[in-house]
Amino acid sequence: MVANKRKLSKAPAAGAGQPKRRKTQAVEKKRPVSVDALQWKTVDVPEMFDDAEGFFGLEEIEGVEIVREGDKVKFMAAAKDTKEPEEDDFSGFDDTPGDADQIDVASSNGSSKLRKKAQKKAEKAVPQSDDDDDADDDDDDGDDEPSTLETKGLTKGQKKAKRMAKKKMLEAKAKKAAKAKPAKPVPVSDDDSKDPEDAQETAPKQEAKKDIKKDQKKGPKKEQKKVTKPVEKEASVEIEDDEDSELETNVFTAVEDLPEPDEDLDMSAWVPLNLSPQLLSSIARLGFTKPTRIQASAIPEIMDGRDVIGKASTGSGKTLAFSIPVIESWLARMGTKPAAADGKKIPIALFLSPTRELAHQIADHIKELCAGLPTPPYICTVTGGLSEQKQQRQLARADIIIGTPGRMWEIMSAGSAILDSLRQISFLVVDEADRLLKDGHFKEAEEIIKALDRSAATEENEDKPEDRPRQTLVFSATFNRGLQQKLAGKSKWDLKGQGESMEYLLKKLNFREEKPQFIDANPISQMAENLKEGLITCGDMEKDLYLYATILLQPCHRTLVFTNSINSVRRLVPLLQMLNLPAYALHSGMMQKARMRSLERFKANPVTGQASANTTPGQNSTNTILIATDVAARGLDIPNVDLIIHYHVPRSADDYVHRSGRTARASAHGTSVLLCGPKEAISTQRLVAKVHAKKEAKVGLATKKNATGVRTIDIDRKLVARLRERVVLAKAITDATLAKEKGSKEDDWMKKAADELGVDYDSDELEKAGMWSGRGSGRKEQEKASRKLTKAEVASMKGALKEMLSRRINTGVSESYFGNMDVTDLLKGSQGDFLGKVDGLGLDD
Numbered sequence: 001m002v003a004n005k006r007k008l009s010k011a012p013a014a015g016a017g018q019p020k021r022r023k024t025q026a027v028e029k030k031r032p033v034s035v036d037a038l039q040w041k042t043v044d045v046p047e048m049f050d051d052a053e054g055f056f057g058l059e060e061i062e063g064v065e066i067v068r069e070g071d072k073v074k075f076m077a078a079a080k081d082t083k084e085p086e087e088d089d090f091s092g093f094d095d096t097p098g099d100a101d102q103i104d105v106a107s108s109n110g111s112s113k114l115r116k117k118a119q120k121k122a123e124k125a126v127p128q129s130d131d132d133d134d135a136d137d138d139d140d141d142g143d144d145e146p147s148t149l150e151t152k153g154l155t156k157g158q159k160k161a162k163r164m165a166k167k168k169m170l171e172a173k174a175k176k177a178a179k180a181k182p183a184k185p186v187p188v189s190d191d192d193s194k195d196p197e198d199a200q201e202t203a204p205k206q207e208a209k210k211d212i213k214k215d216q217k218k219g220p221k222k223e224q225k226k227v228t229k230p231v232e233k234e235a236s237v238e239i240e241d242d243e244d245s246e247l248e249t250n251v252f253t254a255v256e257d258l259p260e261p262d263e264d265l266d267m268s269a270w271v272p273l274n275l276s277p278q279l280l281s282s283i284a285r286l287g288f289t290k291p292t293r294i295q296a297s298a299i300p301e302i303m304d305g306r307d308v309i310g311k312a313s314t315g316s317g318k319t320l321a322f323s324i325p326v327i328e329s330w331l332a333r334m335g336t337k338p339a340a341a342d343g344k345k346i347p348i349a350l351f352l353s354p355t356r357e358l359a360h361q362i363a364d365h366i367k368e369l370c371a372g373l374p375t376p377p378y379i380c381t382v383t384g385g386l387s388e389q390k391q392q393r394q395l396a397r398a399d400i401i402i403g404t405p406g407r408m409w410e411i412m413s414a415g416s417a418i419l420d421s422l423r424q425i426s427f428l429v430v431d432e433a434d435r436l437l438k439d440g441h442f443k444e445a446e447e448i449i450k451a452l453d454r455s456a457a458t459e460e461n462e463d464k465p466e467d468r469p470r471q472t473l474v475f476s477a478t479f480n481r482g483l484q485q486k487l488a489g490k491s492k493w494d495l496k497g498q499g500e501s502m503e504y505l506l507k508k509l510n511f512r513e514e515k516p517q518f519i520d521a522n523p524i525s526q527m528a529e530n531l532k533e534g535l536i537t538c539g540d541m542e543k544d545l546y547l548y549a550t551i552l553l554q555p556c557h558r559t560l561v562f563t564n565s566i567n568s569v570r571r572l573v574p575l576l577q578m579l580n581l582p583a584y585a586l587h588s589g590m591m592q593k594a595r596m597r598s599l600e601r602f603k604a605n606p607v608t609g610q611a612s613a614n615t616t617p618g619q620n621s622t623n624t625i626l627i628a629t630d631v632a633a634r635g636l637d638i639p640n641v642d643l644i645i646h647y648h649v650p651r652s653a654d655d656y657v658h659r660s661g662r663t664a665r666a667s668a669h670g671t672s673v674l675l676c677g678p679k680e681a682i683s684t685q686r687l688v689a690k691v692h693a694k695k696e697a698k699v700g701l702a703t704k705k706n707a708t709g710v711r712t713i714d715i716d717r718k719l720v721a722r723l724r725e726r727v728v729l730a731k732a733i734t735d736a737t738l739a740k741e742k743g744s745k746e747d748d749w750m751k752k753a754a755d756e757l758g759v760d761y762d763s764d765e766l767e768k769a770g771m772w773s774g775r776g777s778g779r780k781e782q783e784k785a786s787r788k789l790t791k792a793e794v795a796s797m798k799g800a801l802k803e804m805l806s807r808r809i810n811t812g813v814s815e816s817y818f819g820n821m822d823v824t825d826l827l828k829g830s831q832g833d834f835l836g837k838v839d840g841l842g843l844d845d
């Protein structure tokens, strides 16, 4: 009994802070009880299960018998094994069982053994971060279930209604459980070559069915106090009331709860933009005293009704550049055009984003901006991985829609009534346009645009562009150079044979004007102003070692590591965790809930588990590491990321710009380091030179020596060599763990193949016979050797590593590790000491 959709709430300490329970008599006779009256105990879930499809948590229960009567199932427990809430006891609401419970019911005899076994196995198999997950599991597992805290604001009647709804829902589920078959797991890409990013947008229905954390996670205080619904979407009939309250979560912090804007702030730089006093005061609350360059140039054009293509470097405030005019327009139309003739609400804008995380981030950013407005707009995010039905309900009320093309098109193409309203939007915003209009996203984006342009009257002919009510806004930090010239009017559009090139795709956007306004806020450099770039050369097989060394040599930072494959993420996370570093994973093969959890943990302070968005750069309270594919390269605005490591060289110059752009945002400083194998050296220099070419041509720096703009980091190889032993050992342990996991899967596959070939299955024999040899057979050999390590051998290796990590490494402070880059900062206050803290970077202290 392992898989469970329950909320990963920490089991409350007995007695302390718990609601009163009715005294139960110590009667041994068992009687039927409801699922949520049982004394479930939460057990910690190892990090590796973040990727496990359908696996949301572990809970155990003892002493319960499951009795099946026809298609009904009863849980029999002694009174001492139950908790029966009094009127005011709502602790049961934390424990809404999910689909997996149904599987359990159908297959389990009620024993806790299997759960425990699975947990033990998982704990053994995977290195666990010392950063104990408990702290944030309480709230952070993403289930949509309210914590007991959330029920505090309810009236007695509301509480009762909620309990009734829940009871009904559980009864319905238990009934269903008797017939239930185990749910098919969502397929996870094992592709080692490339993260398909959000190509799975339209994919797994099961995934979409799993409701997760509130859209407005980061949302305002008032919202957090709001009542939310239990998670089960399948039980929508039973929990109608709760759905309503869920929809109300799009609530903004009330003006009276917000900090007063600092009256001494000089906001005069915003005056030329002619913004409304309400919005100006909201901007003041955010502390933004002047518009960024792209904001100063784009906002007036958009407010003038122009179609705009905006280009500006990463982290330069493009989100507000396109959002402020949308909100201004929304404020202006408030009260004048609230609904269509049939009474339906018309959204003012549709924003398209290439990734789910970015869509949610844009929504959060706009919510922050609108928090002080007396009546803020209703913002709805429409992305894969979250409940589609919930999004459909929210869409009907939306003023602003922010979506990924896959899910958006899925809903629109289902003949939803939303189509009519969408045809009347005033703004279509395409963020990260060059990404979104390429790489498999365009098909859906094109369909969306076509559907928006189709005449509502005829359903066939397209409206004339000039008759359309909508402005189109397209933004990115990178548009290819030829296109930029064309946009700037230096060259003609020639669409013959363009296929899927950007210009062709931009044309497809059907701008209202023949020539949209092209604004390039950073014509000379694509890179952020305060970004330092470095390159470390190392052997192809030494990247793990150099990754570890680079992270250690830049301590006390939030580090984002980019790889080109999902499998590399899957390998590097446990490796770094084995070395006591708090590493988390982000790639598109993960469940959306796990993606969000990784991001939250990355943003949180590993010591306290608290979000640390307000720490100032350089502050020693953040030490988290995110290992990600390019799904994290675009748009993400995470505070205090000050080191980017390209474990794999990016595939394109634009990817390099965007990955590196996750640091040095707004006016912050940051460093980007490429790890580069000998064979990659020339192509990497070329790739980076491409990014800097314009700037260097402009300032006359294009000498052979410094043409790339990237400094080669003179890392101390002797110091790196001292780290080798621990990395080799950690790698051996991780490889053994991963090989064992993979082994069983592969054996299955081989058995099947042998079956099809009509031969007896014996992997050794087959391999000897050369049936499985060929490309990758060396790696297979290695995997096989790793797999053969016994548990005792792995345990002894772990012990040796622990001992190794507890030993200090002499750093030799007189040596320079990072050339001239950050060596002063590096050694400040920690002369020779920092590597002594390698056993957890102080996290264990």
Ligand SMILES: Nc1ncnc2c1ncn2[C@@H]1O[C@H](COP(=O)(O)OP(=O)(O)OP(=O)(O)O)[C@@H](O)[C@H]1O
Pocket (backbone or CB within 6 Å): 287, 288, 289, 290, 291, 292, 295, 312, 313, 314, 315, 316, 317, 318, 319, 320, 476, 477, 634, 635, 636, 637, 661, 662, 665, 666
């Ligand atoms: N006028 C301003 N003054 C100071 N900070 C600002 C201003 N406008 C936006 N910011 C902040 O700058 C940061 C970067 O903004 P944003 O995410 O919009 O960048 P971007 O240009 O879209 O970057 P990317 O190209 O990476 O998507 C955000 O944290 C935002 O709050």
